Amino acid sequence: MTEKRASGGFYAWLLQRITGVVLAVLLIAHFIVTHGLPHPSGVTYARIAPRLATPTWKVIDMLFLACALYHGLNGVWMVLQDYVESEGMQTFLFGVLCVLGAILFFLGAITVIPFAVQA
Amino acid sequence: MLERPNVIKHYRWHMGTWAWVLHRITGLALVFYLVLHIWVIHNISSGPKGFDKVMGVVQAPLFLFLELGLLGCVLYHTFNGLRIMIVEFSKEGCEAHKMVWGAMMAVAGFLFLLGGVPMFVHFLHSIAG
Numbered sequence: 583m584t585e586k587r588a589s590g591g592f593y594a595w596l597l598q599r600i601t602g603v604v605l606a607v608l609l610i611a612h613f614i615v616t617h618g619l620p621h622p623s624g625v626t627y628a629r630i631a632p633r634l635a636t637p638t639w640k641v642i643d644m645l646f647l648a649c650a651l652y653h654g655l656n657g658v659w660m661v662l663q664d665y666v667e668s669e670g671m672q673t674f675l676f677g678v679l680c681v682l683g684a685i686l687f688f689l690g691a692i693t694v695i696p697f698a699v700q701a
Numbered sequence: 702m703l704e705r706p707n708v709i710k711h712y713r714w715h716m717g718t719w720a721w722v723l724h725r726i727t728g729l730a731l732v733f734y735l736v737l738h739i740w741v742i743h744n745i746s747s748g749p750k751g752f753d754k755v756m757g758v759v760q761a762p763l764f765l766f767l768e769l770g771l772l773g774c775v776l777y778h779t780f781n782g783l784r785i786m787i788v789e790f791s792k793e794g795c796e797a798h799k800m801v802w803g804a805m806m807a808v809a810g811f812l813f814l815l816g817g818v819p820m821f822v823h824f825l826h827s828i829a830g
């Protein structure tokens with residue numbers, strides 16, 4: 583019964599893997615850059631803002647945001663399908679995840695896209 | 702039409718129960734972090750004063766220590782995720798799945814030390830003041 587839905591469709595499966603590979607690169611880069619590894623210093627406006635204000639990093643961060651949200655929320659959806667039996671409840675939770683994703687994407691986008699360094 | 706590969710139905714098979722449970726837990730932990738993170742980082746729009754004030758709170762020593770746990774979650778989930786894909790997509794990888802597991806965990810462990818040691822030193826400095 584839940585068998586056919588238990589791992590989602592083929593495209594969801596494939597996209598989970600594509601975003602996974604993209605995230606592997608971006609997330610490790612993100613950790614290095616935001617921490618200032620190998621010599622970690624605190625995350626401060628002075629250190630972060632000039633880089634975030636460049637178009638290149640805006641594109642990178644938007645790609646990162648989209649992949650992380652898709653992959654993470656689709657992952658939650660896969661988990662929910664394993665534990666929630668009722669179809670009605672599944673549909674409801676799917677809706678909740680979509681709304682949550684839209685809100686977070688919007689919040690992340692208005693953070694990154696118009697960003698300019700302030701004095 | 703693209704054929705849905707047969708392996709999907711059995712992917713958990715290549716995992717081992719513990720590897721799978723940990724992948725699930727670390728994945729969910731990362732989603733939880735991501736939600737808070739997007740919200741916290743939004744403060745950068747308020748300019749240097751507002752941002753540094755908020756970051757001062759989320760970079761208290763306790764949080765610097767917890768970031769080691771975050772690094773652990775990221776590295777395990779990333780390298781176990783890559784392992785899943787190698788085992789699914791390559792016949793050789795599937796046959797040598799124990800070796801793939803060992804190699805991936807070795808890289809993850811190495812990166813944990815490489816990133817974690819400086820982060821831990823940074824944490825020690827933060828409690829020393």
Ligand code: HEM
Nearest residue numbers: 602605606609654657658660725728729731732779782783
């Ligand atoms: C950094 C590189 C990453 C890689 C290579 C990766 C890889 C994967 C793969 C291959 C799966 C599917 C496992 C399956 O089919 O059972 C998966 C599941 C998942 N991922 Fe990731 N992932 C990464 C990052 C992330 C991030 C940043 C998050 C959170 C925002 C996340 C959250 C999840 C969740 C919640 C699942 C579902 C777990 C489950 O079904 O048990 N992943 N990941």
Ligand code: HEM
Nearest residue numbers: 616625630634643646647650690691693694731735742768
């Ligand atoms: C403790 C470790 C982390 C620190 C210090 C950190 C810091 C930051 C900073 C300063 C930014 C602003 C943009 C930039 O600098 O490029 C940012 C953005 C971002 N981070 Fe992190 N981050 C960390 C971990 C993570 C993790 C684990 C994830 C994924 C689950 C993540 C996902 C993101 C995303 C998607 C953005 C873009 C946000 C947006 O569009 O508003 N970060 N992070």
